[in-house]
Amino acid sequence: MKPSPKTFHVKSFGCQMNVYDGERMAELMLAEGMTATDDANAADLVVLNTCHIRERATEKVYSDIGRLRKGARQSGRSAPMVAVAGCVAQAEGEEIVRRAGVDVVVGPQAYHNLPALVAQAASGAPALDTDMPIASKFGALPARRRVAPSAFLTVQEGCDKFCTYCVVPYTRGAEVSRPFAAIVDEAKALVDAGAREITLLGQNVNAWGQDQGGLEALIVALDRLPGLERIRYTTSHPNDMTQGLIDAHAQVGKLMPFLHLPVQSGSDRVLKAMNRSHDRDSYLRLLDRVRAARPDIALSGDFIVGFPGETDAEFAETLSLVDAVGYAQAFSFKYSPRPGTPAATMPDQIAPEIMDERLQRLQAALNRDQAAFNAKTLGRTCDVLIERAGKLPGQMLGKSPWLQSVHLLTDAAIGDMVEVDIVRADPNSLSGLERRRAAA
Numbered sequence: 001m002k003p004s005p006k007t008f009h010v011k012s013f014g015c016q017m018n019v020y021d022g023e024r025m026a027e028l029m030l031a032e033g034m035t036a037t038d039d040a041n042a043a044d045l046v047v048l049n050t051c052h053i054r055e056r057a058t059e060k061v062y063s064d065i066g067r068l069r070k071g072a073r074q075s076g077r078s079a080p081m082v083a084v085a086g087c088v089a090q091a092e093g094e095e096i097v098r099r100a101g102v103d104v105v106v107g108p109q110a111y112h113n114l115p116a117l118v119a120q121a122a123s124g125a126p127a128l129d130t131d132m133p134i135a136s137k138f139g140a141l142p143a144r145r146r147v148a149p150s151a152f153l154t155v156q157e158g159c160d161k162f163c164t165y166c167v168v169p170y171t172r173g174a175e176v177s178r179p180f181a182a183i184v185d186e187a188k189a190l191v192d193a194g195a196r197e198i199t200l201l202g203q204n205v206n207a208w209g210q211d212q213g214g215l216e217a218l219i220v221a222l223d224r225l226p227g228l229e230r231i232r233y234t235t236s237h238p239n240d241m242t243q244g245l246i247d248a249h250a251q252v253g254k255l256m257p258f259l260h261l262p263v264q265s266g267s268d269r270v271l272k273a274m275n276r277s278h279d280r281d282s283y284l285r286l287l288d289r290v291r292a293a294r295p296d297i298a299l300s301g302d303f304i305v306g307f308p309g310e311t312d313a314e315f316a317e318t319l320s321l322v323d324a325v326g327y328a329q330a331f332s333f334k335y336s337p338r339p340g341t342p343a344a345t346m347p348d349q350i351a352p353e354i355m356d357e358r359l360q361r362l363q364a365a366l367n368r369d370q371a372a373f374n375a376k377t378l379g380r381t382c383d384v385l386i387e388r389a390g391k392l393p394g395q396m397l398g399k400s401p402w403l404q405s406v407h408l409l410t411d412a413a414i415g416d417m418v419e420v421d422i423v424r425a426d427p428n429s430l431s432g433l434e435r436r437r438a439a440a
């Protein structure tokens with residue numbers, strides 16, 4: 001027997017969907033009468049909500065567990081109960097119990113059972129649930145309580161695309177869309193709980209609801225929600241970017257001018273080997289249509305350098321695609337072989353120093369374009385949703401419609417929408433002067 005935990009701490013790694021899941025797990029614990037603590041070293045229960053997308057994810061989890069136990073030993077406390085959740089839990093399952101002796105292992109589709117698993121662990125038996133049940137977990141989760149002005153809402157989970165480098169189809173399961181009505185209800189609850197901006201989330205969010213009118217139908221419905229000011233969505237796949245969704249960028253007032261549309265590579269040979277199902281040209285033509293609908297849209301992407309067999313010439317095609325697009329921001333990664341994925345056993349794996357050099361060159365190009373995009377915002381007036389206090393006295397931080405961070409001196413509160421003149425553009429953020437406070 002272990003004492004039932006009274007305090008908990010949730011630590012989320014990886015994508016925004018994990019952040020959302022972490023919030024929902026915290027709500028489950030609160031509904032059980034437990035108290036949240038910001039200090040992992042003071043909690044009776046620590047939930048490590050893990051990510052498996054790139055290298056050393058698993059090792060990081062084991063060293064985190066070791067650190068938590070050492071911290072407890074050093075301060076004379078008994079070791080906390082540890083629950084491993086998220087994508088490493090799904091991928092490693094029982095191995096984590098064997099190797100680290102953790103109390104609870106729970107997969108991304110099973111975390112509504114977390115309270116029962118914690119109770120089982122408190123009775124002395126390690127508890128494991130990595131099922132991917134047909135019935136969705138969402139119905140079993142408690143209502144949303146208090147949320148930040150910018151809130152996440154998962155609408156779609158899983159992936160059927162099977163890009164050859166990626167673990168997500170294995171850790172998150174098949175593509176499933178939540179029902180329209182359940183999402184609208186949760187969006188209303190989020191607004192009641194303080195949200196003014198909602199980001200719809202899915203591993204392939206734009207594949208949402210192909211039999212429910214498509215993502216644009218959901219966006220149109222949310223556009224009518226009083227109190228909601230901004231709608232965003234992420235992450236999209238180029239192949240699911242319908243004309244209807246593109247048109248929504250021209251027509252729906254609350255839909256923000258931002259699109260994260262990962263391309264991964266500029267080389268057709270590499271894209272094919274990745275099983276990406278779009279090519280360089282179809283991607284560029286798609287962006288032309290997006291820009292035709294919404295000329296000021298900020299474009300973002302994901303890139304992988306050093307995919308097996310990538311030649312210098314193929315990498316140069318990625319650089320020239322970046323030049324052609326002009327991204328407002330982007331994420332770029334060195335290819336990381338993931339166990340069980342087809343690319344991990346492909347010939348011609350690229351040497352680490354070549355990947356390092358390519359990543360540096362790619363990031364230099366992306367940083368240049370981000371700085372140029374920010375510079376274009378200089379002198380404009382835009383709305384900023386205040387999200388948190390800045391480092392300086394009186395300074396607040398918020399986001400522009402194009403997802404840039406904006407610093408300003410203001411007495412506006414978190415959650416206020418402020419009209420701002422952009423007076424300074426730096427490579428990673430903007431500074432503004434308050435012009436007018438929008439009515440709350």
Ligand code: SAH
Pocket residue numbers: 053054165166167168203204235236237262264302303304333334335336337338
């Ligand atoms: N569903 C989204 C993104 C999922 S993962 C999409 O299809 O775009 C987020 C990003 O991580 C991917 O876009 C890719 O750039 C990167 N990524 C995924 N697997 C990777 C791997 N094995 N090595 C390096 N980067 C990877």
Ligand code: SF4
Pocket residue numbers: 159160161162163166167168169203204237
């Ligand atoms: Fe991974 Fe590809 Fe699915 Fe994105 S679309 S989650 S990169 S398999």
Ligand code: F3S
Pocket residue numbers: 013014015016017018050051052053086087167168171172203
């Ligand atoms: Fe990571 Fe799983 Fe998200 S592997 S990126 S937490 S879907």
